Amino acid sequence: MPAFKLTLSFLLFSLYCSATQAEPLALVETACKHISQKLSSVYNKQCLSNQLIDSGYRSNQNKPLLIKEYPPLARRKPQAKVLLIGGIHGDEYSSVSILFKWLNTLDKYHSGLFHWKVIPLLNPDGLLRKHSRRTNGNGVDLNRNFSPGANKQASLDYWAKRTWKDKRRYPGPAPLSEPETQWLDHIITEFEPDVIIAVHAPFGILDFDGPHKAPKHLGSLHLKLLGTYPGSLGNYAGLQLGKPVITIELPHAGIMPSAQQISSIWVDLVRWLKNNAQHTKQNKALLQADTDSRKLSNID
Ligand SMILES: [Zn+2]
Known part of the structure; x- marks a missing residue:
């Protein structure tokens, strides 16, 4: 092929690529616009000022999965690494809105005591649609799609027998079948958080899985153990991984x-982290007693 034809082909290919791949910043701007249109407590300007990062990972329906990192300050070793997640269920609006309030708090007051990774919206497909729903773009309940390595059938059996195949709680064809849970699992593996905090609604309580002494209350929310479910994040990260x-x-x-x-929820949370969270991989020893004492139940 003559050289000029090769050059022309390359130019056309480059033009095609730039036309089909939006810049990461433009993707974040679009995401902020859609989130602020959906949630009255989140303002577009504020979302933009949070400077969320496009992780490069995409939801089932090709929406960017966004994250913000607050690393420890220079020469400061963090006491612990903390992963904070909202919007696992797309119809729990407050669980996303409150994450944006806490992003503002961290933007202003991050001291470097902890190394944070914050995901305000794990399930953009569930939230950003005309009628928001619990499940992701593929109709899967992300909080039933974890537990890789566990009995593959457990989540499906539980779904069939204990929820009578409730569509809102469909665990998906296999653990980690969904891009959103794959991404979160990747972060857990790479980042190795010492504590994971997941925000949901509407039960008005705190739940806790894994080792350590659970907080008795955060603000006016009091500890009430709901039990774990096959495929839930608490079951996977709390009981299997010992976090x-x-x-x-x-x-x-x-x-x-x-x-x-x-x-007050935030202040109590940070106080609990200061007193309880340490960067350690030794949590598993505390695990078995906790696992034995927990029973399955059928609430969120
Ligand atoms: Zn939920």
Whole structure:
């Protein structure tokens, strides 16, 4: 092929690529626009100022999965690494909105004591649709799609027998079948968080899985162990991997807690982290007793 034809082909290919691949920044801007249109408590300008990063990973329906990292300050060794996740279920609006409030708090006051990774919306396909729903773009409940390596059939059996095949709780064809759970699993493996905090709604309590002493309350939310489910994040990260998982269940899916409540949950959470979270891989020894004492139940 003559040289000019090769050059022309390359130019056309480059043009095609630039036309089909949006810049990461443009993707973040679009995501902020859609999130702020959906959630009255999140403002577009504020979302943009949070400077979320496009992880490069995509949801089932090709939406960018966004993350923000707050590394320890220079020459400061973090006390612990913390992973904070909202919007695992797309119809729990408050679980996303409150993450944006806490992003603002971290933007202003991050001291470097902890190394944070914050995912405000794990399930953009569930939230960003006309009628938001619990499941992802593929109709899978992400909080039933974890537990790789566990009995593959356990989640499906539980779904069939204990939820009568409730569509809202479909665990997917296999553990980690979904891009959103694959991404989170990748972060857990690479980042090795010492504590995982997942925000849900609307039970108005705290749940806890894994080793360590659970917080008795965060703000006005009190500890009430709901039990674990095959495929849940608490079951996987808390019981299989031995990492403490705090589940914050806000009281309402569609109504935000008061500003004072949002702040007092945060203050109590950070206090609990200061007193309990250490960078350690030795948590598994505490695991078995906890696993034995937990029973399955059928709430969120
Ligand atoms: Zn939930």
